[in-house]
Amino acid sequence: AQSVSQHNHHVILSEAASLELGCNYSYGGTVNLFWYVQYPGQHLQLLLKYFSGDPLVKGIKGFEAEFIKSKFSFNLRKPSVQWSDTAEYFCAVNAKNAGNMLTFGGGTRLMVKP
Amino acid sequence: NAGVMQNPRHLVRRRGQEARLRCSPMKGHSHVYWYRQLPEEGLKFMVYLQKENIIDESGMPKERFSAEFPKEGPSILRIQQVVRGDSAAYFCASSPGPVSRLYGYTFGSGTRLTVV
Numbered sequence: 726a727q728s729v730s731q732h733n734h735h736v737i738l739s740e741a742a743s744l745e746l747g748c749n750y751s752y753g754g755t756v757n758l759f760w761y762v763q764y765p766g767q768h769l770q771l772l773l774k775y776f777s778g779d780p781l782v783k784g785i786k787g788f789e790a791e792f793i794k795s796k797f798s799f800n801l802r803k804p805s806v807q808w809s810d811t812a813e814y815f816c817a818v819n820a821k822n823a824g825n826m827l828t829f830g831g832g833t834r835l836m837v838k839p
Numbered sequence: 840n841a842g843v844m845q846n847p848r849h850l851v852r853r854r855g856q857e858a859r860l861r862c863s864p865m866k867g868h869s870h871v872y873w874y875r876q877l878p879e880e881g882l883k884f885m886v887y888l889q890k891e892n893i894i895d896e897s898g899m900p901k902e903r904f905s906a907e908f909p910k911e912g913p914s915i916l917r918i919q920q921v922v923r924g925d926s927a928a929y930f931c932a933s934s935p936g937p938v939s940r941l942y943g944y945t946f947g948s949g950t951r952l953t954v955v
């Protein structure tokens with residue numbers, strides 16, 4: 726069964742700082758990859774997804790993620806964070822040919838100080 | 840186009856009571872997924888349903904939990920004889936097709952169950 730690790734549980738940044746959140750998964754086959762964001766008190770929203778093609782994926786709100794197959798990673802990046810990016814971020818993996826469930830990482834809580 | 844609707848948003852139950860959580864998928868979505876988020880933890884898959892069928896329930900506890908998605912009406916997650924450990928946020932998601940066919944999920948706002 727696949728698993729997803731997000732090593733940074735809490736991240737605190739100042740506005741305009743650059744962001745990189747790590748995501749590693751364990752599954753040897755082909756995967757679909759997702760990043761979701763959960764703002765305080767709200768539901769999960771899709772930031773971006775990777776299914777195939779260009780491993781550098783652009784998402785909403787200036788976020789991007791890079792799929793590095795050799796490292797089993799799908800790190801999330803943003804060059805300059807804003808206070809409004811304060812939220813919890815979840816990486817998720819769907820292993821192709823292994824059902825339709827998403828396996829989520831434990832999440833990273835990002836706090837951006839104004 | 841309404842999103843995934845879950846109700847109630849908050850539910851308080853005493854130990855031993857039953858909890859019923861409802862999920863209406865987005866219009867045109869026939870695939871429904873239930874996830875549970877325990878405090879300070881990520882989301883854990885519970886069950887995947889299509890209309891009138893349970894496709895994958897590998898994440899459901901063997902006892903007290905059941906789910907359905909009838910031909911008419913919302914999907915229901917039912918927890919019988921609730922215990923304090925059932926306190927969590929329960930999220931429903933829907934998609935127009937299976938994830939493996941390039942569809943992502945759309946999540947609802949969740950139901951926060953508190954067992955007292």
